[in-house]
Amino acid sequence: MINAVLVFNNAGQPRLTKFYTQLETSVQQRLISEIFTLVANRPNSACNFLPLPPLLANSSKSSTPTTPHNDTPSLVTYRHYATLYFIVISTSTESPLALLDLIQVFVQALDGLFENVCELDLIFNFETLHATLAEMIVGGVVVETHLDKVIEGVKAQGTVAKRPVNEGKGGMGFAGFGRGDGGVWAGR
Amino acid sequence: MFEKSLYDLIRGLRNHKGSEKEYINESIKECRKEIRSNDMDLKSTALMKLTYLEMFGHDMSWASFNVLEVMSSPKYRHKRTAYLAAVQSFRRDTEVLMLAENQLKKDISSPTPTVISLPLVAIPHVINPSMANSVLSDLLPRLTHSHAAIRKKTVVTLYRLALVYPETLRPAWPKIKERLQDDNEDPSVTAAIVNVVCELGWRRPQDFLPLAPRLFDLLVDSGNNWMAIKLIKLFATLTPLEPRLIKKLLPPLTKIIRETSAMSLLYECISGIIQGGILEAVEGTTEGEEVAKLCVGKLRGMMVIEGDANLKYVALLAFDKIVKFHPYLVSQQQDVILECIDDPDISIRMRALDLVVDMVNSDNLTAIVGRLMRQLRNAPIASATDDPTHDRGRMAGVVPYAESDDSDAEESLRPHEQKSDQPPPLPEDYRVNVIRRVLEMCSRDTYSNITDFDWYIDVLVQLVRVSPSTKAISTAEEEDAEETGDVGRRIGRELQNVAIRVKSVRAEAVDAAQSLVLVDRRDQMFPASGNGGLGVLDYAGWLVGEYANYLTKPEPVMTSLIHPTSLQLPSRTLAIYLQALPKVFSSMASNDQTSWTPERKILMSLLMARIIHFLEPLSTHPGLEVQERAVEYLELMRLAQEAASGTATGAEHEEFTDPPLLLTQAIPALFSGAELNPVAPGAQRKVPVPEDLDLDTPINPNLQSLLAQAELEGFETDEDDVYAAYTEPIASYTETPTAISAADRLDAPHKEPTSYQNAAEDEYLDPDIIARRKAERKERYKDDPFYIDPEVDRGSGAVTPLGKIVREGNMEVDIDSIPIMDLSFEKRGPSPAGDDHLSRTRSPRRPTRRVEIMGDETLGGDIAASNSSSREATVSPRLNHGPNKAKKSLLEVDSSGLGALSLDDEDGSRKLTRLDVERREAEEAEMRRALAEVERLRGWRLGVRRWLGRRRRR
Known part of the structure; x- marks a missing residue:
């Protein structure tokens, strides 16, 4: 199952924290900064899987995430989009490559909701960000992977607020999504 | 009053660059006020702001009650805010939950x-x-x-x-x-x-077997890749229970592997085949070979053809699962896997490292270790202080600071690749991990993979040089250092292990230890910066002392041991140095073949003066172990000095003059004797209890009165004591320094207590130990009371078992007659582990590589059983700790409660067992309690409301 979903920016500022276990606030913050330290040092050519941060590695004693099936979080998957890092911490019952796709769907859904989504959208609409995640993952279990249904679910809860006008918006033109593009391991 | 919306809060945050902390504190204060208002909109907005700030680590647990208030609002918008606040802020101990x-x-x-x-x-x-x-x-x-x-x-x-x-x-x-x-x-x-x-x-898994047909249909027909992945994962847990499933699953799985365009599904198919034990099940058949070839081939393809780091990573994960059962399949891919050890990506390196540890054999060990060593040597040692901006782990919370440049945050999330592409320096924990893995690979099965121990010693010395610096360990943690893993100590232990177990390279190992100890070579032997690897000195220091006769350069070693810089060493290392000091000294001074010439006398006096000079300040060292040893050897050295100056020298070129016996006999006798051998854990427990050992008869029937008497003893006698302790035994030394005195030294009860006196240990730990010590002191002309046989006349001097053996052994220490050392390889039973490595190292296949490696010594036949049982015994207390709640991993969701519940509705009658009834009763009782509590809190809440209302009206 999925133990936590985190979003933070290139400076380590959290934009979304969702822990599917109750955890002390201070421990949450430490975990975030540990993961940020790990992720910030990675070159772009590196793979999207992180070694376990010290907080998690200590408790499981071994760094091998291969112990088949247990309750311990063993996999930290991330994707980097422009200014934001999306992190998923999960146990071995999740498929590593499918999680990459899941993050992709999450971002695509946000993009669909905000139209050319950027970090500012997520800062000012963090409730929508949570709502989108809640449409995809409930209690650490994936409930929806279909893009349209996720968007539909969020929209059913009310109109999605637009970015405040005076915050401005640089004209961004990006064609398609990066690495997941072309469906190399598209799980859909 | 002006109220901020969430939008205002965020804007404000961005406008208060540099003073965010004050701004946030101010905002939280406002929220505290707003949340108490009767206006639900205001309450809800305040809650939203608090939830936002909670993300940055600002506690909002105090608002849990208000969360419930907003939750009860009829408006969906309010509810949504409140539910989110509850999810984000409620903790296990949040009391309002009920x-x-x-x-x-x-x-x-x-x-x-x-x-x-x-x-x-x-x-x-x-x-x-x-x-x-x-x-x-x-x-x-x-x-x-x-x-x-x-x-x-x-x-x-x-x-x-x-x-x-x-x-x-x-x-x-x-x-x-x-x-x-x-x-x-x-x-x-x-x-x-x-x-x-x-x-x-x-x-x-057994409960889900009946569902297998339906799940199978879903796998074949659904066309949903996400679901197929999960189904395959599920089937991997079912196949071990129902082998017939394998035959059914194999065609669709191979079909997916061949046809699917989704890499994630392809990978999970392979992974499922591996994890579900399908490879083993079909092994030997042509079909099985085909499947194995297909899987391994695809995995190899993921590693080489795609050139995608993620695929490389997951392929390594899959190989890691195969390697335990099909090492040959993995070893065929050795080339691509070894490449990954040098991958610029740390994650991939780590996986590859885990994998090669299981792949290692005596043929590829040198190559693999060589790669890793090269890596360690070529990368600069990065320390955490290099990058202070990233070292935020200890910070209590992240303060959201105003973004300097909004345009950054406006950047579309639609990705464009980051440009920087330089490989990261080796992080410290990776470095530590590599060193550990190297040691693990090399020492596996008592060094069965190592064919060239000279090489191994070189590797160890090299490892010291690339060790990352360790954090300063406080004295309290010092004992745990072995557990927490100071790699320097681990390396040292290996060096010690090799020196003891492999006699043929002992000289080389001691030589390595010597070069590590030498102060003037420290720059070359240790990393240039930090305190990396210094832990190795504990063991190097021990080695140069214990095997001082192997030293090629005893003088420089001595100089290094008593070098002023040694005083800066951690007290544990210093204590070991102090123990090595007299050993090295004795090897330098004990030559009784050369005459006691004036030149030799001067040299010796000088040497002793230097040692004394070094020891003197240590006699007040705060570390007790250091202090004790320093005081002991200081006295010994002073005595030796006296003896040396008191012994007349012979004129040069004339007849042979005996050097002082204290130097040539007494001091060496302190440290020579039994060879130290590795002993299996648990071997001590197997030492047979001597038949005549009587632990029930009181040693001294008058113990009580003795103790009472001891209590009454005054200072005078004590001082006598001290005086005697200084004079008597020493006098006997200088006069008759024979081997017997050394043997008597061995009698000292604290040298070998546990092996014989296990049963007596609790007696030893007696609380009134101080009183007994006084009694002992009173009886100082007799031996330790524990060892006195009540039958034996005390006056004749009691003889301990060890002492008896030594004496009967014709003044020679006959180790074989000491019970614990009565061990033999031949007695070993058929043990897979032990025999395996023996046969491997002694196999006629490679006679040139034969190196005698001492295994652990133990008693009795069944070494495997004894080993496992004893290890279990020593380990089990920890294992018991394992599933303990406290040890539970962070973020872990414990599902163990499900293990006991059967979903099988075949026994659907579901009679309530007594346990169920009791449980239900307990639950109901708890419910009643909870309800009562709710009522109580409600009453309280109403009261508070009323009170607040009154206050507001005022």
């Missing part, structure tokens, strides 16, 4: 789907067993709600309910199963159920 119960139940039963979703999503975060019991009845009907979105969320919520309250599954599972079996069910719901079943599956 008050939320009614609200949750009410919202679950709401006619509006969006409202139902709120509790469904929140319950997994806040649930506790008593609440689970109560909301269960409201949740169950939601499984048949007309909206698929509600149904799928309910399924998952029920699963989380079951984790804290396994009984949930009794009523819920049949309904969930019904949903799963329904062909007309919405595919989203089916997929959600499969996800849940996959989570449940590995806990109780």
Whole structure:
């Protein structure tokens, strides 16, 4: 199952924290900064899987995430989009490559909701960000992977607020999504 | 009053660059005020702001009661805010939770789907067993709600309910199963159920076997790759229970592997085949070979052809699962795997490292270790201080600072690749990990893979040089250092191990230790910066002392040991140095073949003067171990000095003059004697209890009166004591320094107490130990009372078992007659581990490589059994700690409660066992308690309300 979903920016500022276990606030913050330290040092050519941060590695004693099936979080998957890092911490019952796709769907859904989504959208609409995640993952279990249904679910809860006008918006033109593009391991 | 919206808060935050902290504190203060207002909008906005700040680590637990207030608002917008706040801020100890119960139940039963979703999503975060019991009845009907979105969320919520309250599954599972079996069910719901079943599956796979046909159909027909991945994962847990499944699964799986365009599905198919034991099951058949070839071939393809780092990573994960059972399949891919050891990506390196540890054999060991060593040597040692901006681990919370450049945040999330592409420096923990793995690979099965020990010693010395610096360890933690893993100490232990076990390279090992100890070579031997690897000195220091006769340069070693810089060493290392000091000294001074010439006399006096000069300040060292040893050897050295100056020298070129006996006989006798051999853990326990050992008869029937007498003893006698202690034994030394005195030294009860006196240990730990010590002192002309046989006349001097052996052994220490050392390889029973490595190292296949490696010594035949049992015995207390709640991993969701619950409705009568009845009764009692508590709190809340109202009116 999925133990936590985190979003933070290139400076380590959290934009979304969702822990599917109750955890002390201070421990949450430490975990975030540990993961940020790990992720910030990675070159772009590196793979999207992180070694376990010290907080998690200590408790499981071994760094091998291969112990088949247990309750311990063993996999930290991330994707980097422009200014934001999306992190998923999960146990071995999740498929590593499918999680990459899941993050992709999450971002695509946000993009669909905000139209050319950027970090500012997520800062000012963090409730929508949570709502989108809640449409995809409930209690650490994936409930929806279909893009349209996720968007539909969020929209059913009310109109999605637009970015405040005076915050401005640089004209961004990006064609398609990066690495997941072309469906190399598209799980859909 | 002006109230801020969330938008204002965020804007303000961005405008208060540099003073965010003050701004946030101010805002939280405002929120505290706003949240107490009667205006629900204001309350809800305040809650939203608090939730936002909570993300940055600002506690909002104090607002939990207000969360409930907003939750009860009829407006959806308010509810949504409150539910989010509850999810984000409620912790295990949040007490108001039971008050939320009614609200949750009410919202679950709401006619509006969006409202139902709120509790469904929140319950997994806040649930506790008593609440689970109560909301269960409201949740169950939601499984048949007309909206698929509600149904799928309910399924998952029920699963989380079951984790804290396994009984949930009794009523819920049949309904969930019904949903799963329904062909007309919405595919989203089916997929959600499969996800849940996959989570449940590995806990109780046997319960899901009856579902196999349906799951199989879903796998073949659904065309949903996400679900197929989960199904394959589930089947991997089912196949070990039902081998017939394998035959059925294999065709669709190979079909997917051959045809699918989705790499994730392809990978999970391979992974499923590996994990489900399918490879083993079909092994030997042509079909099996084909499958194995297909899987391994695809994995290899993922590593080389795709050039995608992620695929490389997961392929290594898969190989890691294969290697234990099919090492040959993996070793065929050795070339590509070894490449990964040098991959610029640390994650991939780590995986490859884990993998090669299991791949290693005597043929590739040198190559693999060589690669790793090169890596360690070529990368600069990075320290955490290099990058202070990233070292935020200790910070209490992250302060959201104003972004300097808004344009950054406006950047579209549609990705464009980052440009910087330089490989990261080796992080410290990776470095430590590599060193550990190297040691692990090399020392595996008592060095069975090592053919060239000279090489290994070189590797060890090199490892010291590339060790990362260790954090300063406080004295309290010092004892744990072995556990926490100062790699320097680990390396040292290996060096010691090799020196002891492999006699043929002992000289080389001691030589390595010598070069490590030498002060003037420290720059070359240790990393240039930091204190990396210094832990090795503990063991190097021991080696140069214990095997001082192997030293090629005893003088420089001595100079290094007593070098002023040694005083800076940690007290543990210093204590070891102090012990090595007299050993090295004795090797330098004990030559009784050369005459006691004036030159020799001067040299010796000088040497002793230097040692004394070094020891003197240490006699007041704060470390007790250091202090004790320093005082002991200081006295010894002073005596030796006296003896040396008192012995007349012979004129040069004339007849032979005997050097002082204290130097040539007495001091060496302190340190020579038994060779130290590795002893198996648990061997001591196997030492037979001597038949005549009588632990029941009181040693001295008058002990009580003796103790009482001891209590009365005054200072005078004590001082006498001290005086005597200084004079008598020493006098005897200088006069008759024979081997007997050394043997007598061995009698000292604290040298070998545990092996013989296990049973006496509790006696030894007696609380009135101080009193007894006084009694001992009084009896100082006799030996230690524990060892006195009551039959023996005390006056004749008691003889300890060890002493007896030594004496009977014709003044020679005959180790073989000491019970614990009576060990032999021949007695070993058929043990897989032991015999294996013996046969391997002694196999005629490679006679040139034969190196005699001493195994652990033990008693009795069955070494394997004794080993395992003793290890178990020593390890088991820890294992018991394992599943302990306290040791539970962070973020872990414990599903162990499910293990006990059977979902098998074949025994559907489901009679209530006594346990069930009791449990239910307990639950009901708890419910009653909880309800009473709710009533109490409600009353309290009303009271508070009334009070607040009154206050407001005033």
